[in-house]
Amino acid sequence: MNPTRATLAVIGAGAKAVAVAAKAAELRDMGVDAPDVVAVERSGVAANWQSGGGWTDGSHRLGTGPEKDVGFPYRSSLVPRRNAELDERMTRHSWQAYLVSTGQFAEWIDRGRPAPTHRRWSQYLRWVAQDVGMSVVHGEVESISIDDHRWALRTAETTVHADGVMVTGPGQPERSVLPGNPRVMSIAQFWHHAAQHDRIAAERVAVIGGGETAASMLNELFRHRVSTITVISPSVTLFTRGESFFENTLFSDPTGWVGLTLAERRDALARTDRGVFSARVQEALLADDRIRHLRGRVAHAVARDDRIRLTLSTNTSGEAVETVHGFDLVIDGSGADPLWFLPLFTQDALDVLELGLGRALTGESLQESIGYDLALEHVHPKLFLPGLSGLTQGPGFPNLSCLGLMSDRVLGADLLDLSTRRLDEHQSVR
Ligand SMILES: Cc1cc2nc3c(=O)[nH]c(=O)nc-3n(C[C@H](O)[C@H](O)[C@H](O)COP(=O)(O)OP(=O)(O)OC[C@H]3O[C@@H](n4cnc5c(N)ncnc54)[C@H](O)[C@@H]3O)c2cc1C
Known part of the structure; x- marks a missing residue:
């Protein structure tokens, strides 16, 4: 790890962590500055897509097409005049590159390009993580606090310090209305x-x-x-x-999303995302x-x-x-909770969030305060919450619909922006 480079810690080594780590690795290979990405994972890479992760038995099939992989939609805009090169590099981590490299490509085509099982999808994500040498710290994040302007993520064994944190995943699947009852x-x-x-x-x-x-x-x-x-x-x-071309494009390309009113966005989310089959x-x-x-x-x-x-x-x-x-x-089935991470924050960290929000911390205030880089506006150090960014930034960011765009937004953020940090501190003192 480079001590002068910013560190981005990701809670959970799932699809989003892999997408961000892959793009950061490619940027560094191109000689472009990118943060060190460290995933803190309680189980294993892509655990939620395997049996044992608690969300599937591994044999059910992916809902979105596997071509919506870690680089999709291959329209990077991070490096002026070299974005085509970055996209070309990202195709090396595509679903099809995985199939070719593991000798499964022809069979997949001949079978009519079936949706992969969750288990196969996890194998793909692991293949990418291994290929880019994703750094993984094993342990469950038990608390998140602030230590000298940086995040401190504590597991039972260690503490990871980072300039930015990204929270991923749907929550904890062990929740039960009557724990211990066999019925x-x-x-x-x-x-x-x-x-x-x-x-x-x-x-x-x-x-x-x-x-x-x-x-x-x-x-x-x-x-x-x-x-x-x-x-x-x-x-x-x-x-x-709604799964027509028009609805699907909202997920892959959120360009027009910010032009909609909040009411229109809520309506679109209700039809395409939340609580729909x-x-x-x-x-x-x-x-x-x-x-x-x-x-x-x-x-x-x-x-x-x-x-x-x-x-x-x-x-x-x-x-x-x-x-x-x-x-x-x-x-x-109510364990999926986009706010699952809040109980991990210590009181001082919650105070920093509330100060940045400028109002009480609720699910709504968090969602409404997520900026272009998928982090909470006016909160330093940066806290990226792609799982809550659907409302303000586009419905594809919380899921697998535009992982390549998600990684662009997150890696485009300035994690070491001391000028804004100082400005915010000044404002909080006033
Ligand atoms: C059954 C199911 C099927 C789905 N199918 C689709 C689909 O087909 N298409 C789609 O777009 N979306 C789908 N989704 C939504 C899906 O959750 C997201 O698209 C995708 O998983 C998001 O990736 P992620 O990186 O945020 O989280 P995940 O890939 O879920 O990774 C989260 C990781 O965090 C780890 N973790 C959790 N808590 C902690 C902690 N405290 N400390 C350390 N590690 C922790 C977990 O072990 C896990 O590895 C599905 C969700 C479910 C539950």
Whole structure:
């Protein structure tokens, strides 16, 4: 590691860390300054795409095309007059380069370019990470504080100091409304069963949560011996994601995004991103008469008479109504939480965030304060939150839709910008 170069620490060695590390490595090979990228990972590189990571059994398939790989959309704008060279270098880390290098390219083409399984996708990400020599510190980040104008990420074994931090990943899949009860499964417990090929047998099953996490669990549940599956989510119904060319381009190319009003952006996100199921999953849902949707938020859960009773609260005509429903098995899919990292921040670090936000720290204030570089505006040292950047910067940044653009934005940020840091300090003293 170069002591004069800035360090960017990434919490989680997943798709985003690999994309940023690959581009930083290529920039350095071109003689262009780029930060040292260090991923701090509690499990292994691309762990969330394998069984054991808690989000999949590894054999389900990627929803987006694999060509949306770590360099996509190959339109770098970081190095004036040399962006074509940077893009050409990034193609060496593409999905197709991986297939060619591992002797799978012709077969993939002949099979009609199928969506890879999550496990295969993880192998691709590992191949890139290894190829670019991504630096990985093993350990779970347990706290994030500020130490002499730098971030300090503490794991049980070590402390990583960095000039910028990027948070990734969907959260912790171990969450459960009734921990320890055998009739309630967390996302991780569900996928553990699936990976062991344990057949779930239950009459009435509830899946809490809409969106991609619940969708992939439903896809798996179809194969088990269950009589009814009730999907519980606060939305009016189970919406289908818009997946036409026009919707897809919003994800790959957010150029027009900032020109939309916040209300228009929220509307677009609701149709394409949050709490919607892909057309592929909806087709399977339609064909299966075991599936029902129940609108509401789970207020609490109790175990009684061999059943789990869930109290749902619904807002009907402005009035909160509570109803109770009994299930034989509850799968709590609500672990995906874009704010999962907040409890890791120490009070002094939270104060710095709040000072930068200029208002109370909430999910909304964080989302609305994310700037062009996907970091919180007016917060130093830099905190990159691509998972929350959909609203202000474009819906593709939180997911796999434009990893190459995401890495451009993050690596284009000035991590050592002392002038703004001093200005902000001055403002905070006043
Ligand atoms: C089942 C499923 C399927 C999905 N399919 C798609 C898809 O097809 N297309 C798409 O665009 N998006 C998809 N998504 C959304 C997906 O989460 C993101 O697109 C993608 O994973 C984001 O990459 P990432 O780098 O942010 O996180 P990840 O690749 O999830 O990596 C996060 C990493 O952080 C680590 N970690 C977590 N907490 C800590 C900690 N405290 N300390 C250290 N390490 C930690 C984890 O072990 C993990 O390796 C899917 C999500 C799920 C759950």
